[in-house]
Amino acid sequence: MNPVKNILITILNWGLGHAARMIPIIDFLVKKEDVEVILASDGRALRLLEEEYPQLKTVELVSYDVIYSESESMFVSMSKQTPKFLSNISKEHNQIQKIIDELEITALISDNRYGTWSKKIPCIFITHQIFIQIPSHLKILNPIVHKLNHYFINKYDECWIPDFSGSNNLSGDLAHKKTLSEKKFKFIGPLSRLKPSTVNNSNKSDKILILLSGPEPHRSVLEKILTEQALKTDKQFVMVCGETNKPKSVQKIKNIEKISFATSKEIQNHFDNSNLVICRAGYSSIMDLVKTGKKAMLIPTEGQTEQEYLAKYLNNNNVYYMNNQNCINLKSDLEKTKQYTGLLIESLNDTFEKIITEFLANLKIKT
Numbered sequence: 001m002n003p004v005k006n007i008l009i010t011i012l013n014w015g016l017g018h019a020a021r022m023i024p025i026i027d028f029l030v031k032k033e034d035v036e037v038i039l040a041s042d043g044r045a046l047r048l049l050e051e052e053y054p055q056l057k058t059v060e061l062v063s064y065d066v067i068y069s070e071s072e073s074m075f076v077s078m079s080k081q082t083p084k085f086l087s088n089i090s091k092e093h094n095q096i097q098k099i100i101d102e103l104e105i106t107a108l109i110s111d112n113r114y115g116t117w118s119k120k121i122p123c124i125f126i127t128h129q130i131f132i133q134i135p136s137h138l139k140i141l142n143p144i145v146h147k148l149n150h151y152f153i154n155k156y157d158e159c160w161i162p163d164f165s166g167s168n169n170l171s172g173d174l175a176h177k178k179t180l181s182e183k184k185f186k187f188i189g190p191l192s193r194l195k196p197s198t199v200n201n202s203n204k205s206d207k208i209l210i211l212l213s214g215p216e217p218h219r220s221v222l223e224k225i226l227t228e229q230a231l232k233t234d235k236q237f238v239m240v241c242g243e244t245n246k247p248k249s250v251q252k253i254k255n256i257e258k259i260s261f262a263t264s265k266e267i268q269n270h271f272d273n274s275n276l277v278i279c280r281a282g283y284s285s286i287m288d289l290v291k292t293g294k295k296a297m298l299i300p301t302e303g304q305t306e307q308e309y310l311a312k313y314l315n316n317n318n319v320y321y322m323n324n325q326n327c328i329n330l331k332s333d334l335e336k337t338k339q340y341t342g343l344l345i346e347s348l349n350d351t352f353e354k355i356i357t358e359f360l361a362n363l364k365i366k367t
Contacts, residue, residue: 293344
C-alpha cells in the first residue's frame, strides 16, 4: 500500500469564488486512496468549505484583513492597505511553516494565497491574474504591481492557470498578454464545481437566478439594487445571497425567493432550473457559466479592474451582456441579454486531472 500524501489546499477568502472553483480539484484529490486532503482558509470561504466537506480537516489561516470601500476604486483602496496586506502575508507565511511540520504536509496547492509557500515541500499557486489590470489613469504603477505579483508567484514551484492556452480563452490579457514559460506556467483549463444542465429545455422554468458574491459592502449594495429592480418586473427570481456568515434561511418577497447561501448541489439545481443568470463578473462565476452553458448578465464590481476588464472582454466578444451597477434597468437589460450567445464547454476536467495526476506521481514521501 502506498504511503499517504498529505495535500494542504489553501484558499483566498475573497467572496466565495475562490473556494467554489477549487471544489473540482478537492473532489478529484479526495477520491485518491493515497491522498489525505486538508483545507485552509478564513472567513466566509472557510465556512463554505466546512459546509461542503464536513469530513475533512480544516485550518483557519491568518486573515488578510482587507477593508473594502464603497466609495473609492477597489484598486486605490487596496493600494492604501498594501503595508497591512504585506504584513499579513508575512504572518501567513510563518503560520504555514508550522502547519506543514505539525500536519506532515507533503505538498501544497494555493489558490491566490500569496504567503502559503515553503521551501520544505512542492508548492503550487493557482491564479488567472498573471498580468493584473491597472486603472488607465494609474498605468505608471503597472511595472511595480507586475513585479510584486510575480515576486510572490515565483516563490512557488509552479503556477497553474485555470483557462485554455489558445486564443479562444476566458481571461484575455489577464493570462495571455505575453508568452509564458511552459515550465513554470501550466494552463489547466477552467475550473467549475457545476455540471451541464440535465434538465430538458421544455421543462425548465422561467426563473432568473441571481448570484451575489464578493466582498462587503459591494455585495450588499448590489443586493439592494437588484431587489428593488426585480420587484418592478413580472419575472420570478431566485436570489442566492452568498451570506455564509449567517444562518441558512429562505425568504419569499413577492416575486423573489431569497436564500442566504447554498451548497454546490443546491447551486446546481438552481442553474438547472433557470434560463438566465445575473451575477458579478468574477472569474469563478464566468467559469460556472461556461460549464453550464447559461446566458448571463454580468455586473462588474465597481472599481475592480479585473471584473471590469472581463465583463467588457466577454461583452465585446458577444458572449455575455454586461451593464454597470449604477446603470441597471432590469426590464430593458433582460431583453438585451437575448442578443448574446453564451458559451458551453462541457468537458473541462481532462487537463487539470492529468496535470494533478502527474504532480502526485512525482511527489516523494518523507520516511
